[in-house]
């Protein structure tokens with residue numbers, strides 16, 4: 001928890017610091033206070049839709065005389081944020097299917113390779129049999145990075161030559177996973193900037209190949225987003241949700257940004273569960289997302 005708190009410090013100082021400067025010590029809450037709060041929330045990447053909803057709920061509480069002072073407003077906001085995070089929260093459950101197949105998507109630079117590496121290390125440390133597939137065949141560096149993470153975690157990586165067909169890598173990886181008794185197969189994909197049409201085509205093909213080899217796979221299509229990119233992350237979420245059948249989100253680099261409010265925007269605006277958050281570059285800095293813990297760390 002201390003590590004999470006440290007990782008979210010910039011958001012705590014930025015977002016919650018500004019909220020505290022507004023509300024703490026206030027003996028009375030009025031419509032102006034809520035208007036100022038709205039301004040803070042909108043500029044902190046919580047998202048317009050979510051902010052409008054939050055403020056509406058707080059207005060109702062105000063009219064019911066529930067917001068007597070600044071401390072009550074702070075507490076109410078924390079509750080409202082938590083309720084919205086919990087509404088979409090489902091942790092990733094790996095039980096019941098093997099090989100549980102995770103297809104990882106996202107644009108270059110968001111932390112996709114690092115996230116896969118951290119996941120592989122985490123699952124391997126739990127004693128599970130993991131296999132990685134270097135499906136980003138457009139960047140030799142991506143496959144090399146993945147192998148470095150694989151070595152570190154004691155996990156094998158299925159890799160083809162640069163420029164090979166990503167679906168062929170996925171196909172080989174599925175075959176290998178089945179024959180080796182792998183429990184968790186994690187497949188990387190190319191992170192080029194996509195148009196909607198070519199992303200859809202690429203995803204359809206890879207889904208078809210994987211689904212033919214492993215019934216029901218991919219069991220999770222995990223979109224990796226860079227939490228520090230604010231509105232860009234939201235437009236990527238929209239594109240990939242519509243084109244790639246995304247079922248969960250990993251939000252990285254929250255340690256480097258005061259825009260941690262993006263966690264709320266992504267899950268609430270798209271109805272997608274945030275499965276993991278990245279709060280540092282270390283192997284232990286990918287955490288399973290847990291709304292209670294997250295909100296507590298922010299509003300300590």
Ligand code: GDP
Nearest residue numbers: 108109110111112113114252253278279280281
């Ligand atoms: P990819 O192009 O999407 O595969 O991105 P990489 O995995 O290579 O990551 C790009 C950079 O982001 C690397 O320097 C990573 O160490 C860094 N990175 C990834 N996740 C996090 C995180 O949660 N926090 C921080 N501070 N850096 C991260």
